[in-house]
Amino acid sequence: MAAYIARRLLLGLVVIWGLTVVTFAIARVAPGDPAARWVGPHATAEQIAQARVELGLDKPLYVQYARYLGQLLHGDLGVSIRTHQPVAADIRTFLPASLELTVAGMALAVILGIPLGVAAAARSGRWLDHLTRLTSIGGVSMPTFWLAMILQLVFFKQLHLLPLSGRIDTMTPLLHPVQPITGSFLLDGLLEGNWPVFKDALAHLILPAVTLAAYPLGLIVRMLRSSMIETLGEDYVRAARAAGFKERVVVYRYALKNAIAPTLTVMALTFAYSLTGTFLIESVFDWPGLGNYAAEAVITNDYPAIMGVTIVVAVMYVALNLLVDVVQALLDPRIRTGVAS
């Protein structure tokens, strides 16, 4: 067991090292002089030459890479061209809002997705199954940024039910002061019993979270449906039914436990994927998170910020993948001993 985890961790470290090579390559292979990009479009030739020395671009590539890696290990992601702040500090500022949104969206997707996937598999081929499949294909086929605007049109413009954008009304925290504990208005409002803040934050969170949930929801339902159909056809399930267990017990207690493993992997991966998904919807909802920051960075050619966000999100993706592998090995002895195919 320990050997399996150690091997998996080592492999994860190798992959993360690989990520730094790829990110470095993208930044260096891209056409255009990084020094010229650094000093901006109106710089003189001397300024560009000076920037080249300052950035170490006059050194050979492997020296540049070593320097880049050294900075990364010290948590130094460079300085943003647009905000003139260290990229690492920017990411620390903007990540919590994105995490709040991503957690809310994923929670929604899981809470809806598991019963839907199970129900579709249990009634495979019937109308509920067809409806569920259509919904899940819709979820993975819809451009999220478009869904965001359609929801705004319906729930803000037409029905006047929910706020258009932002994380909270500017006035709410002024009228009902809230002590920052977690940095999330929703949680802080809840912890302090500050209901006006909680309600306002929740109202602002609903539309972005629903938008973000659409894609993972579709994936979870699809994965769970197909693995549940497979599991429900197994002999032990037939045996459980023959023994007279209630259908609900057979499906949820016996079959789901074995069928959920591939879906767990998908959930972890879509969590990290959804962090990238925020690139597309945070700007629509004016949500002050990492996605909004990244969208601004790509459009303004703020390449230290682009590279910083890329490496941070990619490392989170790999780390989550690793975590799921380890958890599944703990739960399922077949994985760690390599008995399963």
Next chain:
Amino acid sequence: MSSTAKAASPAPGPRALPAAARRAEGLRLLLRNPLAAVGGVTVLLLALLALFAPVLAPAPGDAFSAVHPAQQLLPPGPGHPFGTDELGRDLFTRVLYGARISLAAGAVAIAAALAIGVPLGAVAGYAGGFWDELIMRFTDVVLSFPSLLLATAIAAMLGHSLTNAVAAIALSWWPWYTRIVRAQVVSLRERPFVEAARALGVPGWRIVFEHLVPNALAPVIVQASLDFGSVILTLAALSFLGIGAQPPQPEWGLLINTGRNFFLTNWWYVTFPGLAIFLTVAAFNLLGDGLREILDPRTRGRV
């Protein structure tokens, strides 16, 4: 349709069927899967619409640059089924021409990803040892980026254009095909026909590209067609971020990006290009799901 399929397939069992009858059988299975059939017909229809856009469009001159100050932001109505944009261009025309961009760019991106991924996978599978390890570990690293993230980073660094966005998608997509081809080649490598070629002294590269790759291609082609929807969606996302197609191209994601400045008062501007993306991607996904079920014998009976 069904009578010809029956006549052509006297013996049951897929092995006994000649190729033409097997294709007919596949088509019959596809048509019996209603969702897949809807997807297939929609894809065909979209391809025709894209092909005949210059004939079908009410105002072909509006597809790219044009200004009609008298008809800015008109709601949908006679003459303008999807309304008009902020420069007075007919939105239906622009969405129709957008289909040409999305379908063509999607095809080019997938072809480019195949051109990178297939040879790498074939070499890894045939050579084995050091080259196999090197290529496949690199593949693993590229796959450990979320694909949209990698495509976004590459497109942003390459410079903002449709061509670069297509290149970025191809550069983040090839590892999937490398994996499939490698697995195929590994299973084909020890077959008698390859051994025979080796015994005859055929050079390694000719064995790989003349004997192994053609035989390994079928599952890759299937996977590539399944990926079409995701590629179109990714391209729209890059254009929406402003790092894909540039004005005045009528690319769907870009139309939505421009339309967001007007959408609260002019609902049609983002609604129709988005519907076009949604329908196209959903059609490809439905078709792909159906294909997968038909080709996978484990699920064939359950469709």
